[in-house]
Amino acid sequence: MSDNNHHVLAFYSRHPISRDQILAGVRARRGHLDGLEPQDLFAYDQDHYGGLSVVDALADRAHIGSSSQVADFCAGLGGPARYLAHKYGAIVTCIELNPHRAPGAADLTRRVGLAQRVRIVRGDVMRVPLAAQTMDAVISQEALLHVPDKRAALSEAYRVLKRGGHLAFTDWAEHRRLEKADCESMWRGIAAQSVQSFVSYPQMLREIGFRNVTVEDLTADWGRILEARFAMYRQMREENVRLGTPAGDEEFYGSYARLVALVQQGTLGGGRFTAEK
């Protein structure tokens, strides 16, 4: 495995959203973990910008309904997959690379009784262990930035989709070319391997063979969410300094500050990309 992959794996192995952190949040609210239902986790298990409403938006764009076969590329702890199974009755296969997150997702799914509808597969979205033309929809959220070869991942989405199936994903995208120093900062801070642009992503999708490609610019929404998150991190950091404990991950903090600035300047943003096979 390359050093790049190690960095992405390490980033998510020490990420603040983990199976244990989700269960700790649920336990603090309910007092115990007996008889958990999917909705008990939803406040904690969505590792993307915008919570459940943006999963609804993806479900809408990808035409997900009852018994749709869905693949979630880079599924994290399985939060969006469980929501799609619970709310829409979809059958979801999660592809997740991280050796802690994949079993964490499976454990959370079992605990809420969704193991029949949500399957967790540890794997790499550049080589998806699913048969061709088996999926009605492929989704992904805030994850392809970590994947070195996005064309390979999107080609895999095309391969596993049935004809007429839909792809809908959100990801970081450039409005203007990022400076090399900013790419390096995003790599060190948030394990972003590379970022496509609002022009290159749709072009890549068409080259792969997708049709009816659409782009929605989510930059303004992401800007507001990032600012709120950054304020929270700043507060946590100041609290740590006040308590005399180490401030922690300086690299992450510095990179996050730069990320907020890049979004506010309009250099970088978020997009929702939709396409049909």
Ligand SMILES: C[S@@+](CC[C@H](N)C(=O)[O-])C[C@H]1O[C@@H](n2cnc3c(N)ncnc32)[C@H](O)[C@@H]1O
């Ligand atoms: C920001 S999280 C998103 C999780 C999930 N989509 C959600 O919204 O809750 C990104 C996830 O992508 C996974 N990941 C990164 N590279 C991957 C790859 N090549 N194949 C599969 N998963 C990958 C990471 O381990 C991480 O769990």
